[in-house]
Amino acid sequence: MTEEQKKIASVERRVNLLILILVIAIGAGIAAAPKKPDVLRVRQLSIVDANGVERVRLGAPLPEPMILGKRFHRDGFVSGILLFDAEGNERSGYATSDDYPNVIFTLDSLATQHVLFMAEPQGSPTLMMWDEKKGALRFFVDEGQPHIRYGRAGEKDVDLVPEASK
Amino acid sequence: MMWLAAGITSIAIAGNEVVSASLDGKVRSKQLIASKDYELYAVTASANRIAFCGNSRDINVGERIFKIPAGWCLALDFSPDGRTLAVGTTEKQVELFDVATGNILRSLDTKWSAAAVTWSPDGKTIATGAYGVAIWNAPDGSLLRNLEAPPGAIHAVVFSRDGARVAAAGPKAAHIWNAATGELLRKIEPEGFVQFVGEKSVIEPITVPLLSLDFSPDGKTLATGGSDRMVRIWDVESGKELQRFEGHHASITAVRFLDAKRLVSGSLDGTIKFWTLK
Known part of the structure; x- marks a missing residue:
C-alpha cells in the first residue's frame, strides 16, 4: 500500500466513525425527544378576529365582562367559555361558578342578560327569558311538576302552567 | 382596515387639541402622549393638565399617579377650577381627589359601578351615572337628588x-x-x-x-x-x-x-x- 493509499484509508475510517457517531446521536435524540402532548394545559385561551378583537375566550377563571368599551365587575369567579361580538362586548357565556355549583348558559343583548339556562347542583333545571321591559318568563320543573311562570318588575308573578286557581 | 382593539373610549378637548384614550392603552392628540399596558376608559383635561385612567388602580394626572383604593376607573372629570378630580370606579364609588396633594377628599356612594361623572360649570354640584343618575353637593359630598328615569346602566352625563x-x-x-x-x-x-x-x-x-x-x-x-x-x-x-x-x-x-x-x-x-x- 502506497503512502497515498494509507492516507485515503485513514480518512475513510474517520469519516465512517463520524457517520456512526452521527447516527447514534440522532437515534438517541429521537428516542429522548418528548412526545407531542395529547392535552394542552393552559389557564386561558383567547381567539381574536382579523381586527384584533377577542371573539372567544376559554378560561379558568374568565375575565371581567367588557360592555360597550368599558370593563365591569362580574359577580364572583366563573370558568368556561365566553363569546364576544365584533366590538368586543360579552354576549354569551357557558360557565360554572366558583361560588356556587351551578352551571349556566347565557345570551345577552348590548344592555343586559336576556336568556339564562341553568342547572343547580341538586338537579333543578331552569330556563329564564327577559324582554326589553324586564318581563320575565320562567320554565322549570319541580317535584315532577312542570311550571311556566311570567312576571314583570314590580308586579306579582302569574303562573301559566299549572294555571293559577281563579 | 379597522382596528377595534384600539377603539377610542373617550375624548377630551385640551386647548385647541382633541385628546383621545383608547383600549390599546394609548393617549393621543396629534402625537402619542402616553402609553400604558392596560385598557384606558377615560380622559379629561383642565387648563394645564390631562388626566386619564382605565383598567388599573392608577389615575394618571399630568406626570403624577393617584391611586384609588380598589377596583379600577371608569370615568373622570376635573372640577372647573382644576383643583379637584372626580373619579368614577367599579367599586360603586366616585372618589374626589385633591389635585394638589393626591389625597381623597370625599367618596360618593353610587351603589353601582360609576361609569359616568361630570361637574356642573359652577363647580357646586356633581352628576354621576351608575344604574341611574344622581346629583351631589360637591363641597360636602351629600346626595341632593336621584333623577327620574327608567333603571339601567348610564354611560354618560353632561351639564x-x-x-x-x-x-x-x-x-x-x-x-x-x-x-x-x-x-x-x-x-x-x-x-x-x-x-x-x-x-x-x-x-x-x-x-x-x-x-x-x-x-x-x-x-x-x-x-x-x-x-x-x-x-x-x-x-x-x-x-x-x-x-x-x-x-x-x-x-x-x-x-x-x-x-x-x-x-x-x-x-x-x-x-x-x-x-x-x-
Whole structure:
C-alpha cells in the first residue's frame, strides 16, 4: 500500500466513525425527544378576529365582562367559555361558578342578560327569558311538576302552567 | 382596515387639541402622549393638565399617579377650577381627589359601578351615572337628588354650559332634566342602527344603547352617539332630530362640540371624526 493509499484509508475510517457517531446521536435524540402532548394545559385561551378583537375566550377563571368599551365587575369567579361580538362586548357565556355549583348558559343583548339556562347542583333545571321591559318568563320543573311562570318588575308573578286557581 | 382593539373610549378637548384614550392603552392628540399596558376608559383635561385612567388602580394626572383604593376607573372629570378630580370606579364609588396633594377628599356612594361623572360649570354640584343618575353637593359630598328615569346602566352625563340642564345617555334613550329641580324635561329615543353592507350603509329600525352626549355651547341642541353608530343632533326644546352623521363602523363612545358648528366623535372603530353642522 502506497503512502497515498494509507492516507485515503485513514480518512475513510474517520469519516465512517463520524457517520456512526452521527447516527447514534440522532437515534438517541429521537428516542429522548418528548412526545407531542395529547392535552394542552393552559389557564386561558383567547381567539381574536382579523381586527384584533377577542371573539372567544376559554378560561379558568374568565375575565371581567367588557360592555360597550368599558370593563365591569362580574359577580364572583366563573370558568368556561365566553363569546364576544365584533366590538368586543360579552354576549354569551357557558360557565360554572366558583361560588356556587351551578352551571349556566347565557345570551345577552348590548344592555343586559336576556336568556339564562341553568342547572343547580341538586338537579333543578331552569330556563329564564327577559324582554326589553324586564318581563320575565320562567320554565322549570319541580317535584315532577312542570311550571311556566311570567312576571314583570314590580308586579306579582302569574303562573301559566299549572294555571293559577281563579 | 379597522382596528377595534384600539377603539377610542373617550375624548377630551385640551386647548385647541382633541385628546383621545383608547383600549390599546394609548393617549393621543396629534402625537402619542402616553402609553400604558392596560385598557384606558377615560380622559379629561383642565387648563394645564390631562388626566386619564382605565383598567388599573392608577389615575394618571399630568406626570403624577393617584391611586384609588380598589377596583379600577371608569370615568373622570376635573372640577372647573382644576383643583379637584372626580373619579368614577367599579367599586360603586366616585372618589374626589385633591389635585394638589393626591389625597381623597370625599367618596360618593353610587351603589353601582360609576361609569359616568361630570361637574356642573359652577363647580357646586356633581352628576354621576351608575344604574341611574344622581346629583351631589360637591363641597360636602351629600346626595341632593336621584333623577327620574327608567333603571339601567348610564354611560354618560353632561351639564349644559350654563348649568341649567343635565343630560344622561342610557340603555335606550337620553334624558334631559332641569338641573336645579330635577324635573324631567325631555326624553330622546333614537331608533335606528347603521348596518354596513360593504361600503353601503343601511339603517335598521332598532334601538340600542346611547354612550355619549354633549350640549351645544348655547344649550339649544344636544349631540348623541352610541351603539347605533350615528351622531345625531337634537333640538332640546322639541326633541326633534335635526341632523345625523353616518360614517363610524362601531359604537360611538364620545361626542364633543368644538364650537357652535363643529363637533368631534370617537368610536370603538378606532377613529375620530370631525363633523360640521348645517
